[in-house]
Amino acid sequence: MYRQAKTGKLLIEILPNKCDFCGCCVGICPEDAIELKEAEIYIIDERCTNCSKCIWSCPIEVIKFNKEGVLSKSLA
Amino acid sequence: MKSDYDIIVVGAGPSGSMAARFAAEKGVSVLMLEKDRDVGYPVRCGEAVSKAGVSEFIEPDEKWISSHINNFALISPDGTEATIEFGDAGYVLERRIFDYELAKTAAKAGAEILTRAYVNGLLFENGIVSGVKYEYRGEQKQLSAKIVIAADGVESRVGRWAGLKTFTDFREMECCVQITASNINVGKNTLYFYFGQNVAPGGYFWIFPKSNNAANIGLGVSGMVGKKKSALSFLNEFMSNNFPDSPILTSIAGGVPSSITLDKISGPGIMLVGDAARQVNPLSGGGIASGMIGGSIAGRIAGEAILRNNLNHILSYDKEWHSRLGKRHEVFERIKNGIYNFSDDKFNKIAQSFNSIPKDKRTLGRLFTTALLNQPSLLVDIAKVFII
Numbered sequence: 001m002y003r004q005a006k007t008g009k010l011l012i013e014i015l016p017n018k019c020d021f022c023g024c025c026v027g028i029c030p031e032d033a034i035e036l037k038e039a040e041i042y043i044i045d046e047r048c049t050n051c052s053k054c055i056w057s058c059p060i061e062v063i064k065f066n067k068e069g070v071l072s073k074s075l076a
Numbered sequence: 077m078k079s080d081y082d083i084i085v086v087g088a089g090p091s092g093s094m095a096a097r098f099a100a101e102k103g104v105s106v107l108m109l110e111k112d113r114d115v116g117y118p119v120r121c122g123e124a125v126s127k128a129g130v131s132e133f134i135e136p137d138e139k140w141i142s143s144h145i146n147n148f149a150l151i152s153p154d155g156t157e158a159t160i161e162f163g164d165a166g167y168v169l170e171r172r173i174f175d176y177e178l179a180k181t182a183a184k185a186g187a188e189i190l191t192r193a194y195v196n197g198l199l200f201e202n203g204i205v206s207g208v209k210y211e212y213r214g215e216q217k218q219l220s221a222k223i224v225i226a227a228d229g230v231e232s233r234v235g236r237w238a239g240l241k242t243f244t245d246f247r248e249m250e251c252c253v254q255i256t257a258s259n260i261n262v263g264k265n266t267l268y269f270y271f272g273q274n275v276a277p278g279g280y281f282w283i284f285p286k287s288n289n290a291a292n293i294g295l296g297v298s299g300m301v302g303k304k305k306s307a308l309s310f311l312n313e314f315m316s317n318n319f320p321d322s323p324i325l326t327s328i329a330g331g332v333p334s335s336i337t338l339d340k341i342s343g344p345g346i347m348l349v350g351d352a353a354r355q356v357n358p359l360s361g362g363g364i365a366s367g368m369i370g371g372s373i374a375g376r377i378a379g380e381a382i383l384r385n386n387l388n389h390i391l392s393y394d395k396e397w398h399s400r401l402g403k404r405h406e407v408f409e410r411i412k413n414g415i416y417n418f419s420d421d422k423f424n425k426i427a428q429s430f431n432s433i434p435k436d437k438r439t440l441g442r443l444f445t446t447a448l449l450n451q452p453s454l455l456v457d458i459a460k461v462f463i464i
Contacts, residue, residue, distance in 0.1 A: 022120060024331030026231040028246040028299060036231060037194050037211075038112050057299040059251040059307040059329040 091350025102379025116175030129365025254294025
């Protein structure tokens with residue numbers, strides 16, 4: 001119902017080793033689909049719509065579109 | 077530590093600390109939670125602030141003043157530098173010390189503070205916010221509160237959980253990168269702002285001097301620009317063109333919600349302050365002073381609400397914020413949209429005609445007047461800033 005991509009897969013990937021944990025992507029995410037702790041970040045698969053706004057907003061280019069699909073940590 | 081508080085503040089930046097302090101000064105019980113290990117670190121900020129903006133809340137102290145500012149230099153795309161002298165106008169802060177000192181003022185007023193406490197949900201009672209869920213050293217815990225004040229910064233998730241619409245449109249988010257570099261030989265009392273399509277389209281590039289020839293160097297671009305070229309690419313280009321061999325001391329990313337204040341910054345049991353409420357000055361991108369003002373108003377009103385045993389009182393916060401600064405920010409937003417859309421050519425012309433004014437007669441007002449000759453419709457908006 002929410003995932004626009006034909007496959008339904010999560011296609012957004014945050015490169016955790018390159019992330020600065022600044023929160024820019026969290027602040028623009030319309031779905032509240034990004035979990036950010038002090039030094040840990042992941043996309044909440046159940047909420048992400050692959051809208052890609054986080055990719056455009058990342059100041060240091062560490063969020064990528066991965067058309068193969070991404071394994072996500074699930075919402076607990 | 078208790079299991080329930082009158083007021084819980086989420087986030088210990090300047091606005092969180094002011095909310096905690098002004099609430100605690102009313103004699104109610106206050107706890108401030110911070111997700112990071114340290115208050116004040118990592119610093120995600122250009123650190124420039126006006127003297128008036130901070131001295132309302134804390135006595136200026138050299139230990140958190142990295143440099144004193146009395147000049148603004150605006151550099152147009154062709155390199156024309158328009159300089160304005162201001163007297164003792166402001167500071168470049170040492171935020172890691174500044175934030176710490178602000179938190180100490182909250183503690184002194186009676187607020188409790190807990191770091192490494194990551195708030196990951198809210199408690200509700202009959203649809204009203206009644207506390208927070210948080211993770212502390214790997215354990216999931218919870219605390220009750222009559223009022224939760226969300227000072228959780230650009231992320232602003234706490235407000236969302238309370239049902240307020242807090243996310244910022246990606247076009248209005250200034251996505252920033254900044255380095256603190258050493259051996260930067262610029263005027264140590266001057267803030268430098270660079271404009272132009274090549275350096276910072278739709279925003280500005282800054283060099284803010286710190287002590288010992290270091291400087292904060294960075295820029296923000298909106299998500300709209302970032303779609304094509306990231307802030308990091310702009311910064312790397314600028315550095316390799318201008319300071320290729322400067323040692324880099326820190327390197328950070330950050331988001332500045334450069335919009336007007338959210339439609340609603342309070343609700344049943346919840347108040348939003350600082351970046352979380354989108355209380356940043358949209359023209360300058362500065363959020364320290366305005367966040368502290370927002371925090372102080374929210375903290376005081378929350379304290380009063382507890383004392384009067386009337387939680388509906390917190391809803392008066394929206395109105396008070398808007399009459400103090402919110403309305404002014406709406407005008408700043410319109411000016412921003414006018415100015416930042418200027419073409420490179422227009423910026424050059426403004427800088428050149430400004431420089432033809434004798435130096436002792438150059439004021440910010442004159443600069444605006446010069447800008448206005450190029451964009452008369454801005455006059456109405458600028459007039460409003462001085463009237464409100």
